[in-house]
Amino acid sequence: MAKLIDGKAIAQEIKDELMQEIASMKERGIEGALAVIQVGSDPASTVYVSNKKKACEALGLRSESCEFPEDVTEEALLKKIHEYNHNPRIDGILVQLPLPSHIDEKKVIDAIEPTKDVDGFHPLNVGALLIGEKGLISCTPAGVIELFKRSGIEIAGKHCVVIGRSNIVGKPMAVLMLRENATVTIAHSKTKNLEQICRNADILIAAVGKPKMIKASYIKEGAVVIDVGIHRLEGKKLCGDVDFDEVEPLVSAITPVPGGVGPMTIAMLMNNVVLAMKEHYGL
Ligand code: NDP
Numbered sequence: 001m002a003k004l005i006d007g008k009a010i011a012q013e014i015k016d017e018l019m020q021e022i023a024s025m026k027e028r029g030i031e032g033a034l035a036v037i038q039v040g041s042d043p044a045s046t047v048y049v050s051n052k053k054k055a056c057e058a059l060g061l062r063s064e065s066c067e068f069p070e071d072v073t074e075e076a077l078l079k080k081i082h083e084y085n086h087n088p089r090i091d092g093i094l095v096q097l098p099l100p101s102h103i104d105e106k107k108v109i110d111a112i113e114p115t116k117d118v119d120g121f122h123p124l125n126v127g128a129l130l131i132g133e134k135g136l137i138s139c140t141p142a143g144v145i146e147l148f149k150r151s152g153i154e155i156a157g158k159h160c161v162v163i164g165r166s167n168i169v170g171k172p173m174a175v176l177m178l179r180e181n182a183t184v185t186i187a188h189s190k191t192k193n194l195e196q197i198c199r200n201a202d203i204l205i206a207a208v209g210k211p212k213m214i215k216a217s218y219i220k221e222g223a224v225v226i227d228v229g230i231h232r233l234e235g236k237k238l239c240g241d242v243d244f245d246e247v248e249p250l251v252s253a254i255t256p257v258p259g260g261v262g263p264m265t266i267a268m269l270m271n272n273v274v275l276a277m278k279e280h281y282g283l
Helices: 007-027 043-059 074-086 105-111 123-131 139-151 170-179 194-198 244-250 262-281
Strands: 032-037 062-068 092-095 159-163 181-187 203-206 222-225
Touching: 007 043, 007 139, 007 262, 032 043, 032 074, 032 159, 043 062, 043 262, 062 181, 074 092, 074 105, 092 203, 123 170, 139 170, 159 170, 159 194, 170 181, 170 203, 170 244, 181 194
Parallel strands: 032 062, 032 092, 159 181, 159 203, 203 222
Antiparallel strands: none
16 A cells, blocks of 8 residues: 655644744744735735745744735835845745736746745745755745654655646755755646656646646555646546556555645744854854
8 A cells, every 4th residue: 555645744743843933033032023025916916925924923933924915016015025135124025926917927036135025936946946946945845754754655766747837836845855865857738758758657647737638557555646637627626647546556655645745845944944043143
């Protein structure tokens, strides 16, 4: 039977460690804060923002939020980011994506001070990741690496196939696996013979955005499968990019959805806030 990689428990372990670090910084008079900017009132975004604020509270961090109406100008949004960039009481800045189409997302990401860019989306942080320098790393792929490390799953020397090449998940995921000495293949929508390529993977990471696309025919027996996808099916049940029922009997370890990669994202966001605080205070 496959080992279930328990993202919920590992995320809690990380948050417990962070809580202790945050408490000891507080004893030294250092209080960290995350600023969250939301544009419009998309229900999913509102839930994500509220979860991030709750996570801060639970760990003893301050959170500040700024809610703009859907029709806010790009100029007003950029002005707020500049304010937070220069506010010494703010350690991390996060702009909840996606943004309305009249706002240039790239301009917004570029405007965030890189040392406060807790999403790890700023080109300087992405570049630092690529060349192996210090920087803030995109939370979901960073969370996947923690899942491997804390479950004792070896990465070095393994053939890893990452399906997906988005800037947020697929690309940083592939770079991180390379950094951990995997041999990495990146697949995407134009990849030919996807099933065959995936069947060669010791580690398969699915970040495709297609519910239950990865079937038994994609799997090498004994592989480790990480499912980044999250989809809400009719009747509100959640599923991933992997057809769990078909794939689980074939693999050595797998992340469930929910309770796999999902909880890691917010834990790693909190980790990034703590890293930003340390940088900020020279700790
Ligand atoms: P994107 O839609 O930005 O990227 C999807 C990637 O999959 C693209 O690179 C695309 O290729 C590729 N792709 C699409 N269809 C196929 C196909 N049929 N065969 C091969 N490759 C394909 O999604 P994200 O990277 O933002 O997210 C991926 C998934 O992860 C989503 O389900 C999302 O909800 C989930 N997610 C989960 C998070 C969590 O906390 N657990 C956080 C972030 C995302 P191409 O580039 O050619 O278009």
